[in-house]
Every structure is written in structure tokens, then in C-alpha cells.
Amino acid sequence: MSTSRILIACWMSLAALSTGTVALGQAGAAGLVTLAILAVAVAKAWLIADGFMELRHAPRLWRRLVLSWAVVLATVIGISLTI
């Protein structure tokens, strides 16, 4: 798969997930839905980091630092809003 195709596939996934976020929000925002919305946000952050920012080819430390930013932030948000 060429790099341009990978980028376009990432973008299509990002657009679908963004639409999914709004659809989930309309379904309500209690407990599990909140966690699902945050999981989608982390998936989008992963697509941007590995796809657009090319961290999939980067030294592992940098990839982990950027991905953990999204994971830790989403986890703290989830804990704060559901407990």
C-alpha cells in the first residue's frame, strides 16, 4: 500500500470516527457511552500519531510518549466524569 493510500485510509477512519463521536453523544452520555466516546478519541489520536505524524516508523520512546499523552488524558477524564 502506498504512503498516500495509507494517509487517505487514516483520514477516512478519522472522519468516520468523528461522525461516530457525535452519534454516540446523541445516544446520551451516561457511563459506558462516555467511555466509548473517550475510546474513540484515543483511537483518533493513535491514527494521527502513527498515520499523519509517522510515529509508527519513529523510535519507540517518542511513539510511546505521544500515544500515552492521549491514553493518560482520556483515562483521567473518564475517571473524573464517571465516578
Place this chain on the structure above:
Amino acid sequence: MFTSAEVVKPPRRLPGDLAMWFFILAELSVFALLILAFVFAQARYPQLFSEGRQLLDRSTGLAMTLSLLTAGLFAALALEQVRQDRPRRGAMLLCIALLLACGYVALKLSEYAHLLGVGLGMEHDTFFTLYWILTAFHFLHVLLGMLILGWLTEGCRRRRYDSQRCSGLESGVLYWHMVDLVWVLLFPVVYILD
């Protein structure tokens, strides 16, 4: 002579300047603190935040998300063209990215104008104080990102970048992706999560 179809993996490489990555980490940390301030305030005043959020238009938020992400796609495609020694085509793709970013700016400004028109300024309540601080700070980053994209477009047009000299272009494009990365967490927190 090759006797087996061995696949040699290229060495791992960090695109752009190392300094840009430290800058990105610093920016991500600042945005994390602002987003958490918003969330902690929401945990304390859930009713107030729910009412404030009702006054925001989610479809506008989605349109802003799509314009930012699509601008990110075109910036990444432009980098790919420059790496194949096609800087002119790269310049054209960066122009499209800039136009899409202008779409975001227009949407955000119309949202700001609407909120100010109905008296929902920064001093209205805690929700709107944090809404304005968080989104305006991000908005300023988008504007800086657009300046950088404009600079890169001019650089591509003048053939300043090619397959051997694209570290500056990589760093500029990375900055735009950082702005996108922040938005994908900021968007659900501000517009969706009640």
C-alpha cells in the same frame, strides 16, 4: 547474489527536527492541563456544564473537526509529494490545506460571533470562561499553524524543499498535526461529554 527474499526494515527515524518534538511535548502538556481544568470543573458543576453545552452546536463542532483533519491529510500528502521531488505539487496541496483551515476559522469565528451576540461571553459563567480560554488558546494555535503552512507553501513554490532537504517541511507539518491531535480530545470534552 540474493538467495532469499529477505525483507530489510529501514531504521527507525523521527521525522522533522528534534526541537520540534520537544516543543510538541510542551504544547501537549499545556493543553492537557487546560483540558483537565475544564473536566475537573465539570465534575464539580455538572448541571451548569450540561446547560452550557446545550447552547453549543455539535454539528458545527463536527464540521470544524472535519476541516482540521482534512487539512492535516492534505499537509501530509504535500510532504509525500515533496519527498518524491515534486515540490510544486506539494505547494498546491498545502494551498488546499490552507483553504480547509480557513473553513475552520470561518466556522469558529461565526460560533464566537453567535455566542457573543447572545451574551455568552467569557464572564457569563464557569463553563463559558473555560470554553473561551480553551478554545481561543487552540484557535491561536490554528492561526500560527496556518502561518507556518503559508510559509511552507512559499518554500515549496521556491523549491526550497526536496527529497534531500525536507526536515523543515516535516517540522512545520508536524506542528499542524499536533493542533489536530489536541482537537480530537478537546472536541468531545467541550462539545459532547455531558
